[in-house]
Amino acid sequence: MATPDTTPTTAGADAAAVTENADLLRFATAGSVDDGKSTLIGRLLLDSKSIFEDQLEAVETTSQSKGYDYTDLALLTDGLRSEREQGITIDVAYRYFATPNRKFIIADTPGHIQYTRNMVTGASTADLGLVLVDARQGLTEQSRRHAVLLSLLRVPHLVLAINKMDLVDWSQEVYEKIHREFTQFATKLNIPDLEVIPISALQGDNVVNRSENTPWYSGPTLMHHLEHVHVASDRDLVDTRFPVQYVIRPKSDQYHDFRGYAGQVAGGVLKKGDEVVVLPSGMTSTILRVELFDQEVTEAFPPMSVTVHLEDDVDVSRGDMIARPKNAPKPSQDIDAMVCWMTNEPLRPRQKLAIKHTTRTGRAMVKDIQYRLDVNSLHRDQEAGELGLNEIGRVQLRTTVPLLCDPYSKNRTTGSFILIDEATGVTVGAGMINSGS
Amino acid sequence: MTNTHVDYQLSQLDQLEAESIHIFREVAAEFEKPVLMFSGGKDSIVMLRLAEKAFFPAKLPFPLLQVDTGLDFDEVLATRDSWVDRLGARMIVATIDEAIAAGHVVDDGKTSRNRMQIGTLLGAIEENGFTAAFGGGRRDEEKARAKERVYSHRDDFGQWDPKNQRPELWSLYNGRIHAGEHMRIFPLSNWTELDIWSYIHREQIEIPSIYFAHEREVIERDGMLLSVGPEIQPKAGETPVTKTVRFRTVGDRTQTGCVESEAADTAAIIEEIAVARVTERGATRGDDRFSEAAMEDRKKEGYF
Structure with a gap:
């Protein structure tokens, strides 16, 4: 039995205002079909009324025809399963739902070991990571790995959903054991905010509606937490970083002298009258x-995404960065970073690649692979020498152009880069900068 | 001057706008020859609006490309012309007849003109040497699209290989292509149908009048309401009736059905969509009709 905790519905005359004013939470889910992840996503879509009734009816019919005595909500997001049957590559899928105050973008990533690259991709834009464990299994190698990846990608909020609580008789002991085990493990990681929620995705307990089966649990339901977790303060509003993306010069009579620097603010606040420095030239001006x-x-x-005008006619072009004279990143060509490798051919020392960092593109050479990180044990293998597909390691790079970068731990936009194979044009690596010099 | 956001928070619609503008600028900066695929529908008009914002006060740094089926609604063409005039944009119209003449498309007498649009489009991209083509596709439209990237690589046959997509991380888009290949760009990837309508509502964006409720002479055929016109004439047993209807998509007039609706403005349409999500049970049966109802603006297959 469940009682309503929230009433997520966007139906009604003020739907427009709701959609206009709602804020946004991007979250990544990790876990395998066995953990009930598809069922959970189906439940969130259903209980937030993001599913059409007819779609639900179709799922109910299929469930009945398969002889289930419950509605298999996993069928709602069945893309993954049919893909697996057809042997197509399993990939990150994006799904959408909304409640009156928030829109949600789910990066739904497959959980198995070979999909580290998908997990990293999904986590790269996430404000929150949702890791599912089966209450009967407890923490597995896979759930630890998911937590490690979310921590590496600096996803600021983590939810550990202990699923299938109905199958362990709603045991507080089981919940607390897994909670304790995870908290212990998490001390080695960077997880600023953790919520551990006992749920049954199948029956809906503590997903949207508070469960009467867990009187010992006083925390939020999953949906309540997703709706209320504070994400705005995760952004850096102190260190001004404006990578120039595009120079707007209309060259028309009406806007003869117009010269605007267009881009998306990556950090801090820009306003009229601010003294700024343009990197890498070091020229100063005022907004x-x-x-x-x-x-x-x-x-x-x-x-x-805005357009900035400067008082002085300084030379600014794409790839430059506008920052503050006393708070600017140091242009760096020696980059120390954690790299996730995403292609079959391993990454080796001396290898040359294209690198894209903010709006800058250049070339990079691998100087050294310091260690490979075992994402299960956190062991650092210093003898590794190379990084294979889905492996993560600490790498030293030398770049042809200076990167205007920050540590990834300070800024996920100015601290990240991708590596591109120059021959195939394919994205082969994702990097998170530790430091540059 | 626009007010300060005291709490430094952006609404989700503003975040979507910022993301889309970022994508437009990135493509304009990195690709030699981009083009915007314009269908005349609401999604491609929202793209135009975002592109207008991205490059203001400069003109769009790329042309628009439309495939003319010869069967477009007059109201859609009128809205198109009004947009093109106001933005001073360059418009390339590719016609199916020209594509047949050029050999991009084979008219075997069996293929519908609707299908021939795909070949026409690819022919136009190849002929003009476009390296990036903006499309209005959204990930919420269907399951397969849920996995498509913002930058979606097409080989030299214009094909998408879902098994072999490039990873797309953060907001770092990889625009590398080889000669002969091109990239489809989907700036509206993260928008839902409701977001599109909310944005049209907020920005008071001009869209074709047939999206709004109006009186029209229609016949019912295969469970669809079709507008009576030169190509659609009543067959035996069909009686034309005048109803208050609106169109949910603006494809070619022989294939696009309308729905009975009193929604005469964007607010009413948004309400209709929002309510439909919870109460349209049983109104439509069968998978075809379901997808019709769910995907208000489903694109012609392969067009985008």
């Missing part, structure tokens, strides 16, 4: 105006 389309805005902050 004359910040615009969004045809409107001047008083302040620009992440992740706004």
Whole structure:
């Protein structure tokens, strides 16, 4: 039995206002079909009324025809399963649902070991990571690995959903044992915010509706937590970082002298009158105006896409960065980073690749692979010498162009890069910067 | 001057807008010859609006490409012309007849003109040497699309290989292509249908009038309401009736059905969609009709 905790529905006359004013939470889910992940996502979509009734009916019919005595909500997100049957590569799938105050983008990533690359991709944009464990199994190697990857990718919020609580008789002991075990393990990781929630995705307990089966649990339901977790303060509003993406020069009579630097704010706040420095040239100027389309805005902050005008006619082009004279990244060509390798051919020392960092593109050479990280044991293998597909390691790179970077732990935008195979054009690596010099 | 956001928070619609603008600028900066695929539908109009914002006050740094089926609604063409005039955009119209003449498309007498659009489009991309083509596809439209990247690589046959997609991390898009290949770009990937309508509502974006409720002479055929016109004439047993209807998609007029609706403005449409999500039970049966109802603006297969 369950009683309503929240009433997520966007139906009604004020739907427009809701959609306009709602905020956004991007979260990544990790876990395998066996953990009940598809069922959980199906449950979230269903209980937030993001599923059409007819779609649900179809699933009910299929469930009945298969002889189940419950509705198999996993069928709602069945893309993954049919793909597996057909032998197609399993991939990150994005799904959407909304409640009155928040829109959610789920990066649904497959859980098995060979899919580290998908997990890293899904986590790269996530504000929150949702790891599912089966209450009967407890923490597995796979759930530890998921937590490690979310921590490496600096996903600031983590939810450990202990699923299938109905199959362990709603045992508080089981919940606390897994909770304790995970907390112990998490001390080695970087997880600023953790919530451990006992659920049954199948029956809906503590997903949207508070369960009467867990009187010993006083925390939020999963949906309540997703709706209320505070993500706005995860952004860096202190260190001004504006990678110049595009220079707007209309060259028309009406806008003869217009010269605007367009880009998306990666950190800090930009406003009229701010003294700024343009990197890598080091020229200084003052912000004359910040615009969004045809409107001047008083302040620009992440992740706004704006156009900045400077008072002086300094030379600024794509790939440059606008920062503050006393708070600017040091242009660096020697980069120390954690790299996740995403292709069959291993990454080796001396290898040359293209690198894309913010709006800068250059070339990079691998100077050294310091160690390979075992994401299960956190052991650092210093003898590794190379990184294979889905492996992560600490790598030293030398770049042809200086990167205007920050540590990834400070800024996920200016601290990340991708590596591209110059022959095939394929993205083969993802990097998180430790430091640059 | 726009007010300060005291709490430094952006609404989800503003975040989507910022993301899309970022994508437009990235493509304009990195690709030699981009083009925007314009269908005349609401999604491609929202793309135009976002592109307008991304490059203001400069003109769009790429042309628009439309496939003319010869069967477009007049109202859609009128809206298109109004947008093109206002933005001073360059418009390339590729016609199916030209594509047949050029050998991009084979008219075997069996293939519908609807299907021939795909070949026409690919022919136009190849002929003009476009290296990136913006499309209005959204990931919420169907299961397969849920996995498509913002930058979606097409080989030299214009094909998408879902098994072999490039990983796409953070907001770092990889635009590397080889000669002959091109990239499809989906700036609206993360928008839902409701977001699109909310944005049209908020920005008061001009869209074709047939999206809104109006009186029209229609016949019912195969469970669809079709507009009576030069190509659609009543067959034996069919009686034209005048109903208050609106179109949910603006494809070619022989294939696009309308629905009975009183929704005469964007607010009413949003309400209709929001309510439909919970109460449209049983109104439509069968998988075909379901997908029709669920995907308001389902694209013609392969067009985008």
